[in-house]
Amino acid sequence: MRILVTGGAGFIGSNFVRHLLDHYPSDDILVFDLLTYAGNLANLPSLPSTARLSFIHGDICDEQTVAQTMAGCDAVVHFAAETHVDRSLLNARDFMATNVQGTYILLEAARKHHIQRFLYISTDEVYGNACSPTGTSRPSQETDTLRPLSPYAASKAGADTLAFSYWASYGLPVIITRSSNNYGPYQYPEKQLPLFILNALEDRPLPIYGDGQHSRDWIHVYDHVAALSLLLHQSESNMDGEIFNVGAHQERTTLENATLVLKSLEKSPEQISFVQDRLGHVRRHAVDTTKISQQVGWQAKISFEEGIKQTIEWYQTHPEWIEGIQQKQNDFLDTALHLGEMRSTR
Known part of the structure; x- marks a missing residue:
């Protein structure tokens, strides 16, 4: 299978590419990435290290380049996105352009090229606070109403529903997958x-928004990409149009994470620093993974x-990677x- 991976040079995308190379020897991978920050x-x-991996520098909002790149591909795995809540609060324009318009361009090209599978990588941010229809706090289910609380989350919700519409209409x-918070290398x-x-x-001080009790479900990126690879390679047509939550059932608060990092590195808890809470800060993200499990x-x-x-x-043993980031x-x-x-001053 020839797979186009948009945003394949990013965090989750690059781990996904490595997973495919290691576990699916018959797959060829074409990474398409604009190489933004x-x-x-x-x-x-290293790109010359395998003939199965190739790279094209390009923008998913460029219709002509997308159409040319997708020709000959069997599947599309769409990671490319503006992803940071804080950045979206400062300037939402880029999020709407990349996440919504870019996804539309990819979907149109996929429809015209008769792509056999289009895997859209969404996020649990689209749900807003994890709760039942009555407002009771519980892990989000795939059928829950989408109530995004930030411009980033709204842009992903728009692209998420647009992708679904291309299955329903065409x-x-x-x-579609909606993952909880990822962590890991890169x-x-x-x-x-x-x-x-x-x-x-x-x-340096570790900044904690508000009271530090905002809770997230944390999934290691290796687990996430394993789930995505499994879904990508499902041959059954009854998978089309389906939405799957991907999570690890490991909820932790921001303060718990900061405390654990400091303890692991034998650093002083005095490095914890409470700062003003951000706008539209979701109190709890968590997802129910019953569907993907069953x-x-x-x-x-x-x-x-x-x-x-x-x-x-990994961060301790890759100072050259960190230095390359900081040099930008x-x-x-x-x-x-x-x-x-x-x-x-709370």
């Missing part, structure tokens, strides 16, 4: 866990304790890393 060729195996064989350090790890290693037999295998230990070790001198990342120095 979070896209990084250093996330991928019969495009779409599968994650850009503006996100919570790598930011905590880097700040702890460099003796229909394809998948479940997460890596415990958070094991996964965070491996992740900390991204102002937003620099602000995020130093946010904890601006303590809240």
Whole structure:
């Protein structure tokens, strides 16, 4: 199978590519990535190392390039997106363009090229706070109403429902996944866990929004990409049009994560710094994974304790990767890393 992977040089996308190379020897992979701030060729195996992996530098909003790139592909796995809530609160325009318009362009090209499977990677952010229709807090189910609380989440919800409509209207064989928070190697350090790890290693404060009790389900990226690979290779046509939550049932608060990172690195809890809460901050994200477990037999295998230990070790042993990120001198990342120095007066 020839697979087009959009955003394949990003965090989850690159781990997915590595998983395919290791576990599916008959697959050929074409990575399509614009290489914006979070896209990084250093996330991928050395390109000349395998004839099964190739790369095209391109924008999913470029219709002509997308159409040319998709020709000859059997499947599309669509990761490419603007993904950070905080960035979306500052400037939502790029999120609407990439996440909604870009997804539309890919879906149109997939329809015209008769793609055999279109796997759209969504997020549990589309649900807003995890709760039942009556408002009782519980893990989100695939049938729950989408109530996104940030421009990022709204853009993903729009693309999510657009992808579903292409199955409903045109019969495009779409599968949608909604994952809980990922962590692991190659994650850009503006996100919570790598930011905590880097700040702890460099003796900077770890910024905690609000009271630190916002809760998330955390899944190791290796478990996530294993689920995606399994769904991609399902041959049954009754999978088309289906939505699957992907999570690990390992809920933790922001404060618990900061405390564990500091303890693991034998750093002082004094490095914890409470800062003003962000706008539209979801109190709880968690997903019910009954459906994917029952229909394809998948479940997460890596415990958070094991996964965070491996992740900390990865950042400790890859200083050249971190240095390459920091050399790009991204102002937003620099602000995020130093946010904890601006303590809240709560």
